Amino acid sequence: MASKYYDIDDILTEEEFAPVLFHKPANRVTIDPSAETNYVEQGAKVELPFWLAHELHLRQAVSINLPASFDQKTRLEIQADAACVDLRSRCPYFYEFGCKLQPLVTDRTLGILLSTAFKIRYKERLTKVFTATHLTASKFLPFLTIEETNLYEAAHLSMTAFKKWRTGGPRFQRASILGRKRKES
């Protein structure tokens, strides 16, 4: 499997915050906003970015709890109507972050939550790319996570390429890397 070291999405996913409980104290570290000094007490509860939480967990310095994006409120909303839940505002990398959290937290139902939500949303929303009008599409696009948006755009690109192939048009294009055409002034 190709390394994700340079992958921008992977870096941004690991920046999502997770609540941790410190089992060991740490000196000269100012990540606990409730502490007055630059010291983290044993037993302190702090929100850390995932990359830090994960590494400290591997060294048994902290234990990780489920972030608010995966809490009971979200679960109930997904059970009620997964297709309409605004997952992007809860966590733009909902699925990737959930997958990374799953082996580290004690909650066994996280995996099922992720796969159920994705299955329902894929079936209800992402398959409608080809038939939805622009108006209906623009309503639910802001609710999609980054992963879902990538799938949506890939489908859209394929559809556009197919239509272009059918109708035939100029095949040589200005290199997309140069950005949008600017109107000559």
Added chain:
Amino acid sequence: MYGRKGYQLVKDFASGEKGQLKPFNSKLFDETLEECEQNHHLIQSLMRKMQQEGLEVPNNRNADHYGALVHHLSLIRNKRCLMAYVHNRADIVRDLAWRVGLELLGLPPEIQEKLTTLEKDYFKNHSVAVKSYMGKVGIELNVDMVPPKDPYIKVRVVGDIAEGIVMNDKTTNFARHSMHFLKRTDAEPYIARGQMEELTG
């Protein structure tokens, strides 16, 4: 602190359009390097403190150890962000060479000003390597990026092209909005740069 600047740098890259460059953000880049320096400084002072207390650094897991660990992890994180920033930009620079042209001065000026000197050198070296490879193999690899159908195509000039370009032993005048019937391989680089557009039908 703790990977913030590295995160901002990566976010800055991600906020551009996919596959396109923004100007090199030297300010954020330097700020990230500075944050790394701060982390390094704190690690050293914590380790000195542990040595002064007569404790061996790897074996004693006290508060100083974990403090140094957090700073070490933040430094590694910033390093990852810096590397990813430069790596992803380098990918786009290489892509530029293949899609637009192998000459640095042939790139539109608005692209050139987004590159740093090091990136321009990288572009030049990459072009030289590609050209020498194409010379040895004996095939021009950067033509026919779209599978060809006709040897000749009709084009209209949309951008400004220098006067008096020699094509097929006659100097053609590429005035704006003039239409020409050119060999596909000749017209391809101009279309890629946006100076001509293909006419169909």
